[in-house]
Amino acid sequence: MAGKHIVVANWKMHPKTLAEAKHLFLGVKRAVSRVRSAEAVVCPPAAFLSELRKLYAGKRISFGGQDVHAEKSGSYTGSLSAPMLKSVGAKYVIIGHSERRAAGETNNDVQKKVRAALDERLAVILCVGEQERDHEGEYLTFIKEELEVALLGVAADELRRVVIAYEPIWAIGRSAAAAMKPHDLHQIALFIRKVLSECFNREAALKATVLYGGSVEPENCGVLIKNGDVNGFLLGHASLDPTSFGDILACVYEKR
């Protein structure tokens, strides 16, 4: 497996208060410290970012935003720019999450956001994934287009700062039993590297970091990491429970 291992915690719109976010973060911090060489990217609601950043002085946890605007500043009420995220300590930003796409974000919007983040030297966690699977394999065309458009204008050496997170929409927010099967994930991981190899080159594609997201829990993380050919996970609900989060880190970093 080429590419580095990584586990991303997407807290989405949780928890409700800064006090709860601090409490959760301390649990996450403990979980990371217990697993040798584990690295995690925590993406809390942006409102909590700078306060959580103050609680951590180490190197193994990085922080990320959950979305970004393509412009650096301007009259865009409610939006956050890449320089803003960077200035409060973010190193990463999730772009193209299916919940943002469901709110109207297009592949072209994603492309602009990717460019804006890379220009600000933020690393990108680029989410792609189909709504449903069909027998004709249309979902592959869909994923390919998501990748091709999002990465248009990205140079091969910039791919080091782009993590691809494959998140089939049908598998998000359910339980381990409903998630992707390792064999199917392996096929998609290969497919994503093939598309990257066509867009860039074979070497860059082999080195790329590819994650899986969608109902990853302690119950299924072992088989997915062992047989799915991915570098780690983008976690939603499991990242809100430090015990589950720690178990998943152990799967990725200790049991391979």
Ligand code: PGA
């Ligand atoms: P889930 O969410 O792990 O709760 O399925 C993943 C995501 O939406 O990023």
